[in-house]
Amino acid sequence: MPGPTSAAPAYRRGAGFVRAVHAVSTLCGWFAAACTIIALFVTCHMIFVRAVLGQSTIWQTEAVIYLMIAATVIGLPYVQKLRGHVNVDLVPLALGPRARRVLAYVTLSATLVVIALLAWHSWHIWHEAFDRNWKSSTVWAPPLWVPYLVLPVGFGLFVLQLLADLVALATGLDAPFGVREA
Template structure:
């Protein structure tokens, strides 16, 4: 995915923490892409089994749903690293660099709090599924802690990327929205 402009992706050369988180986020992006390709393959296999072999399918639909949800959650840190989430920069561009910096830090701080809450409740849901051995109601009967694991991992890694972004802006490493960096 191409970076829209020179300031879009978080800087990676200046700091070991930022560089490490950036590497983890990139690996998440690759894994999310793999899950999407795999789910397309499973969908094609399901169509072949149903249409050509005229047999029923048991696990394919459920597996594709879980893979796509996992790809979405595990892709969050990569999209954040590339600054690919939807944003409207009309207000930030109208502000002075100092006011932009305050707005970016406030927005990142609010996002960190919300994602931390989602991580907490996502971990709780995963732990309940694991400790109570929850299974899906389908014929496949997958143990739900396996697909639910993508929730705390995805939000945890997204939170880590947000913290790295906050640190990069606060320490002056990031020149996002025209704020001067190192």
């Protein structure tokens, strides 16, 4: 019985990386869901404090805004993993296999460049807020580096998911636009 070969088949060569990134993206989805649920409870608390107790709220509105931004940005990799972003399948389905593959590479590469730029610039914004100890101008006045941190983290994880999608496409783990040829 022959032993394992030194050259792994191309379809297995990035599988570990792709699985690891998919696991991280799934955790991002759970985190986004948790942020949304927490925001719901904070909103209910805010309504109770205002309507029933007749008091003003200090931190609730801002906290809900920050939680929903975190849910949106940290949830990006999970939505990408599920192919849940808005897309138009008409063009890829009308193309032949080779053109569909080229379009998939162009689309993923362009998205990767744009999101990497967003990650880079959001890191600078976060760093400036952290360095200068910016605070919100509200009564609550939380340090802004905390909510700003979700931007470079979320966009960075989105870049990682896009890289995993490129690896999956290049190694045959995934078909272009999920369309396998018969």
